[in-house]
Amino acid sequence: MRYQIQHIIQAFLLAIILVGCHSRPTDVVRVDQLPDIYPDYVGVTIPVGIASLNFSMADDNATTIDVTIKGSVGGMLHANGNYADFDLDDWHQLVRDNKGGKLMVTVCAEIDGKWMQYQDFPIYVSRDDLEEWGITYRRIPPSYEIYSKMGLYQRDLSNFEESALLENNQSPGMCVNCHTANRTNPDQYTFHVRGKYGATVVCKGQKPPELLEPVNDSIGGSMVYPYWHPGGRYCAYSTNKTTQIFHLARNKRIEVYDNSSDVFVYDTETKTILKDTLIMMGSWAENCPAFSPDGKYLYYTTAIRQTYPNDFDKERYNLCRVPFDASTGRLGEQVDTLIAADKMGKSVTWPRPSYDGRYIMYTQTDYGYFSIWHPEADLWLLDLQTGESRPLKEVNSASSDSFHNWNTNSRWFLFTSRRDDGLYSRIYFASVDKDGKATKPFMLPQRNPKTYYRRLLYSYNTPDFTARRIEAQSRQMSRYIEKSERINTIVKTE
Amino acid sequence: MQFFLNPFNAALIYAALLILAQYLTSRLLRQFFPNLKDTYRFLLSWVPPVIMWRVAMIPYIPLTPTIAVLLLMGMVSVFMSVSSQWPKWGRWIGACLLIPVCYWLAWPGVDYDWSGEKQMGTYEEMECDMLMRMKDWHQISDKYRVQESPAVECAVQLALYQTGRMSRESLYQTIYVPRGSRNRPSVFNVGGGILTVNFGSLTSAFMVSDMALMLDLPNVAQWAAFEVMEYIPNYNKSARSIKRLTETAIITGQYPLAKKYLSILEETLFYRKWAQSMRPLVEQPELIKEKPYYQQLKKAYATSEDIFFI
Numbered sequence: 001m002r003y004q005i006q007h008i009i010q011a012f013l014l015a016i017i018l019v020g021c022h023s024r025p026t027d028v029v030r031v032d033q034l035p036d037i038y039p040d041y042v043g044v045t046i047p048v049g050i051a052s053l054n055f056s057m058a059d060d061n062a063t064t065i066d067v068t069i070k071g072s073v074g075g076m077l078h079a080n081g082n083y084a085d086f087d088l089d090d091w092h093q094l095v096r097d098n099k100g101g102k103l104m105v106t107v108c109a110e111i112d113g114k115w116m117q118y119q120d121f122p123i124y125v126s127r128d129d130l131e132e133w134g135i136t137y138r139r140i141p142p143s144y145e146i147y148s149k150m151g152l153y154q155r156d157l158s159n160f161e162e163s164a165l166l167e168n169n170q171s172p173g174m175c176v177n178c179h180t181a182n183r184t185n186p187d188q189y190t191f192h193v194r195g196k197y198g199a200t201v202v203c204k205g206q207k208p209p210e211l212l213e214p215v216n217d218s219i220g221g222s223m224v225y226p227y228w229h230p231g232g233r234y235c236a237y238s239t240n241k242t243t244q245i246f247h248l249a250r251n252k253r254i255e256v257y258d259n260s261s262d263v264f265v266y267d268t269e270t271k272t273i274l275k276d277t278l279i280m281m282g283s284w285a286e287n288c289p290a291f292s293p294d295g296k297y298l299y300y301t302t303a304i305r306q307t308y309p310n311d312f313d314k315e316r317y318n319l320c321r322v323p324f325d326a327s328t329g330r331l332g333e334q335v336d337t338l339i340a341a342d343k344m345g346k347s348v349t350w351p352r353p354s355y356d357g358r359y360i361m362y363t364q365t366d367y368g369y370f371s372i373w374h375p376e377a378d379l380w381l382l383d384l385q386t387g388e389s390r391p392l393k394e395v396n397s398a399s400s401d402s403f404h405n406w407n408t409n410s411r412w413f414l415f416t417s418r419r420d421d422g423l424y425s426r427i428y429f430a431s432v433d434k435d436g437k438a439t440k441p442f443m444l445p446q447r448n449p450k451t452y453y454r455r456l457l458y459s460y461n462t463p464d465f466t467a468r469r470i471e472a473q474s475r476q477m478s479r480y481i482e483k484s485e486r487i488n489t490i491v492k493t494e
Numbered sequence: 495m496q497f498f499l500n501p502f503n504a505a506l507i508y509a510a511l512l513i514l515a516q517y518l519t520s521r522l523l524r525q526f527f528p529n530l531k532d533t534y535r536f537l538l539s540w541v542p543p544v545i546m547w548r549v550a551m552i553p554y555i556p557l558t559p560t561i562a563v564l565l566l567m568g569m570v571s572v573f574m575s576v577s578s579q580w581p582k583w584g585r586w587i588g589a590c591l592l593i594p595v596c597y598w599l600a601w602p603g604v605d606y607d608w609s610g611e612k613q614m615g616t617y618e619e620m621e622c623d624m625l626m627r628m629k630d631w632h633q634i635s636d637k638y639r640v641q642e643s644p645a646v647e648c649a650v651q652l653a654l655y656q657t658g659r660m661s662r663e664s665l666y667q668t669i670y671v672p673r674g675s676r677n678r679p680s681v682f683n684v685g686g687g688i689l690t691v692n693f694g695s696l697t698s699a700f701m702v703s704d705m706a707l708m709l710d711l712p713n714v715a716q717w718a719a720f721e722v723m724e725y726i727p728n729y730n731k732s733a734r735s736i737k738r739l740t741e742t743a744i745i746t747g748q749y750p751l752a753k754k755y756l757s758i759l760e761e762t763l764f765y766r767k768w769a770q771s772m773r774p775l776v777e778q779p780e781l782i783k784e785k786p787y788y789q790q791l792k793k794a795y796a797t798s799e800d801i802f803f804i
Contacts, residue, residue: 060757144717146724169729248689248713250800251746309688309802421750454757457723457731 024080025066025108025115035107035118038450042121045431045439047130047412048099051159052091053123053442056083056450057109064110069094069123072101083448088159100127124439126431128411132157135414135427135444136165136179136470137463142372142423144246144254150458152179152191154470160447165470168195170478178462182228183355184408186470190226190235197481198222202268203472204232211484212271218491219273220260227290231326235266236289236298245309255312256370263289263300267329271487276331276494279322287317287369290351290360297321298331299351299360301369303342313367316342319351319360319382330494339382339389348380350402354410359383359436361413363402364391371402372418372425372459379404379415381436394438395430405464414463415441425459500764508550511560512543518567519543525574526589542567554614556728566596613727615643615697622646623701631656645698648681648705669709681705689803693718696725703738710794714803716742733762737769744775744782745791752776 034042036058046053057065067084069077075094079086084107094103102122108115134157140150151167168174177192190202198214200223215222216239223237241259262280266273279286279298283305290299301317319339323332341348341364349369351362360382363371371377378396382389395401397419404415411432416425420443428441444460446452520539523530530538546560570589577585615623618638625634626649635653638646651668654660660668673685681702683690691706691714693699703718719738723731736755743752753776759769775781775788782788 141720141724143720143724146721148724148726149729245688245802245804246713246717248711248801248803249795249798252800253713253716255802421754422748423751424754454754457758 023064023110025110025117028108028115028117031116031118033119034121035109037107039443039453041105041123041442043124043440044442045124045126046095046429046442047126047128047431048095049092049130049158050095050429051157051445052086052088053445054079054083054085054447054449056448057107057111058450059109059111062109062111066108066110066115068106069103070106071098071103073098083450085447092158095125098125101125126411126439128409128431130157130407130412130465131409131467132184132407132412132465133468134158134466135463136181136466137427138176138178138461139458140461141457142425142459145244147175150175151474152176154466155444156469160445164474165472166191166474166477166481170475174478174481177224178226179464180226180228180462181464181466182232183230184465184467186466186468188228188232189470190228192223192226193481194222199481199484199486200237201481202235202266204268208480208484210268210271211481211486213486213488216273216489216491219264219275220262223266225288229265229291229324229326230293230295233267233269234291234324234326234329235268236263236291236300237266238263238287238289238300240287243308245312252373252375254373255309255368256373257308257312257315257368258285258287259308260305261285261287263287263298265298265324265329265331266489270490272329272490272492274329274331274492274494278331278333278335278494285315285317288350290353291324292321292353293355293357295326296323298324299338299353301348301351303347303369315369316345316347316367317349317369318342319348319362338387350404352404352406353384354406354432355408356410358385358410359432361392361404361406363404372400372416372461375399375418375422377402381432381438383436390436392438395428395441400425403462407465408467412465413438414465416460416463417441420453423459424453424456425461426453427460427463508547511564512547514564515543515546515567516540518564518571521571522567522574525571526586553617553620562596565599566593569596613696613725615695618646619643619695619697619701622649623697623704626652626701626704629656635659643694643698644679644681645693645701645705649701652705652708687801689714689801691718691803693721696722699725700734703735707738707741707791710791710798712742712745712791712795716746717803733759733765737765740769740772741788744772744779744788745795747779747792749776749779 037055038058039055041053041055065084066080071094075097077086077090077094102124104120104122106120108117134155136154138152140147149169152165153162154165155162166176174197175194179189179191182188188204192200199211201209201211203209219239221239221241224240225238226235228235238261240261243257243259245255247253263286264273264275279300284302285305286300286302288301299321302320303315303317306315318337318341320335320337322335339348347365347367349363349371351360353360362380363377364380365371365374365377377400379392379401380389381392397417399418399422401415401417404413406413414427414429417428418425420426427444430438430441432438516539519542520535523535523538549555569592573588573592574585577588622634631653634649635657638650648669651665655665670682670684671680673683679692681692693702699718699722703715706714706718715738719735723735726732736758740752740755756769756773756776759765
């Protein structure tokens with residue numbers, strides 16, 4: 001009896017091993033075309049330290065893929081299976097060894113029992129380091145009004161590990177807005193929580209986060225889109241009374257707009273909201289604040305308010321800036337318009353200055369500011385040295401491209417795009433050289449990207465780099481938000 | 495589980511589960527109480543299946559807790575067989591320790607977020623929804639005389655139209671209620687150039703999605719299907735919603751999106767065949783012309799006026 005069981009177990013293990021073995025290329029037919037792989041990593045540029053670019057054939061009929069990567073400087077990697085799954089340590093070694101060079105990828109695929117070898121393609125390894133541990137983002141279903149599970153997460157870019165910073169299912173009814181760090185510093189961040197346990201969470205250093213009252217009537221609402229002053233004392237916020245309406249046709253789904261919006265600066269030391277009538281004008285909608293990297297200017301967008309829903313496509317935001325004095329916490333008196341988008345029949349949103357002070361990357365749409373529902377939304381780059389602005393054709397797509405952020409050395413940026421399927425936003429990375437030319441973007445790597453992204457019914461939202469892992473744990477943060485007292489802010493009007 | 499889509503399979507699954515429950519109970523009684531008379535054991539072995547059958551009849555309680563209990567019973571039974579040489583007290587303690595082990599194994603798959611009638615919908619709505627899906631228009635129009643639910647009321651109007659007892663024009667006049675013209679809530683309200691669509695529960699939202707497609711409103715059908723998926727209390731996703739989203743993606747020309755949804759549905763038990771039959775339409779959209787149902791909806795979508803709805 002014992003031997004019988006032993007034989008059954010042996011046969012079972014052998015069967016598992018045999019099933020786990022994939023075929024090797026034989027009688028290979030050469031095909032004069034590049035392989036159609038998912039994600040499209042053909043000709044992309046990557047930084048040293050990024051997780052392995054695993055991929056599959058886009059064609060579901062491909063049963064096995066056999067991939068060999070050779071470095072221009074040296075080294076080789078091989079993978080064979082349902083998808084190309086590279087050993088992480090070997091991958092990192094290969095990429096490190098070929099910094100500044102390229103990796104040539106040879107792909108063979110077995111389709112309907114026949115092996116085909118495609119043209120080799122390169123993956124370029126940048127000389128510019130990423131210098132970031134990972135990224136943070138919000139993941140949320142791209143739904144209309146009701147949201148179920150959503151949360152803030154962080155992801156180690158050197159592997160595939162993701163952990164939750166805060167998930168709304170730990171505190172029912174909670175909705176969390178974008179997590180915003182100061183120059184990718186994980187010790188200083190802010191985000192807004194809506195719902196029963198509403199608060200604006202402000203964290204500086206090792207002290208416990210401060211929880212501000214979620215709504216302040218004197219600013220007309222809650223603190224929504226934040227951006228830190230590089231000095232760390234101030235944080236600019238917009239306050240938005242946001243509404244949605246839905247299209248019955250026109251190949252569009254949703255219009256998101258603000259019934260009112262303003263921009264103000266919050267002093268984290270005195271807990272004071274600094275209102276300035278210069279950027280809080282009644283007939284104008286100010287939005288999307290961002291400090292310049294030297295802290296001397298506050299950039300923001302502004303539009304003449306329209307009547308909704310009739311004039312929904314007439315609200316067009318310009319990009320402006322106003323001087324800011326960090327020693328007094330006061331704004332200057334002169335507003336400069338950097339991009340008069342309304343004159344061109346366009347609208348500017350989400351200005352993000354590069355940390356080296358050279359560029360401002362922004363999203364341009366035909367109207368409005370909530371770019372994720374605008375398929376025409378593209379990334380543009382304003383060169384602050386020349387004053388010239390151009391579309392980033394190297395990275396833009398036919399779907400919405402937006403929610404971008406820079407890494408600390410301003411050589412890399414990340415953004416979300418709906419190019420994958422037209423609805424679910426995914427994160428992409430690209431680099432910018434000293435002349436402002438961007439490289440072909442690559443999608444956030446996953447262990448098995450085809451299966452992962454295909455099954456994922458969530459959108460990535462407001463991603464940003466983080467220099468180090470954020471130590472806050474989801475459950476602890478949730479309990480803290482539920483139990484801690486809210487701080488009343490003081491409002492000072494200029 | 496939408497068992498009514500295939501009642502034969504559903505009956506087989508339930509019968510198998512209940513027989514398994516009876517068998518495991520009988521086995522456990524023999525293992526724990528070997529001196530119990532056969533007659534008592536036989537009678538007692540029917541208690542869990544009867545309780546499970548009663549629980550399964552409550553529409554708000556999912557099937558997963560029942561399966562978790564069966565899993566526990568099975569594990570305890572196997573443990574009792576394996577530990578037959580152990581002392582009696584050791585077997586009892588071991589069996590008790592299996593409860594937390596089983597809980598640890600099964601908890602990710604168990605639905606804890608049971609919802610009540612308010613969220614899931616009334617029995618009337620569930621029944622009407624089922625009849626709508628089975629296109630039993632005669633029964634809908636004959637059965638629901640006094641409707642408390644706006645969704646059921648709307649379904650009856652559609653049933654009258656579908657059975658030829660109401661013209662398309664009359665249907666529109668009845669279904670699109672001018673805002674503020676009556677005290678009772680209704681599904682579709684019009685006024686001020688905006689269409690307001692209301693649904694009260696998860697089930698009625700499903701019905702609204704079905705009805706919107708019948709009224710040539712694919713974007714409303716899409717909206718309702720999306721919202722209903724987010725309305726599911728345990729954060730799960732709905733294959734029925736994904737099926738509807740596939741249809742609306744095809745109608746509105748979002749083929750890569752439809753492909754994604756089909757890939758998900760092809761991995762499901764009840765929707766695989768449908769997904770496989772739809773794949774050619776997504777890979778070669780020109781084939782949609784051969785499907786009058788989708789072709790007509792595509793045409794209506796392309797030519798309809800774009801007003802807003804909320």
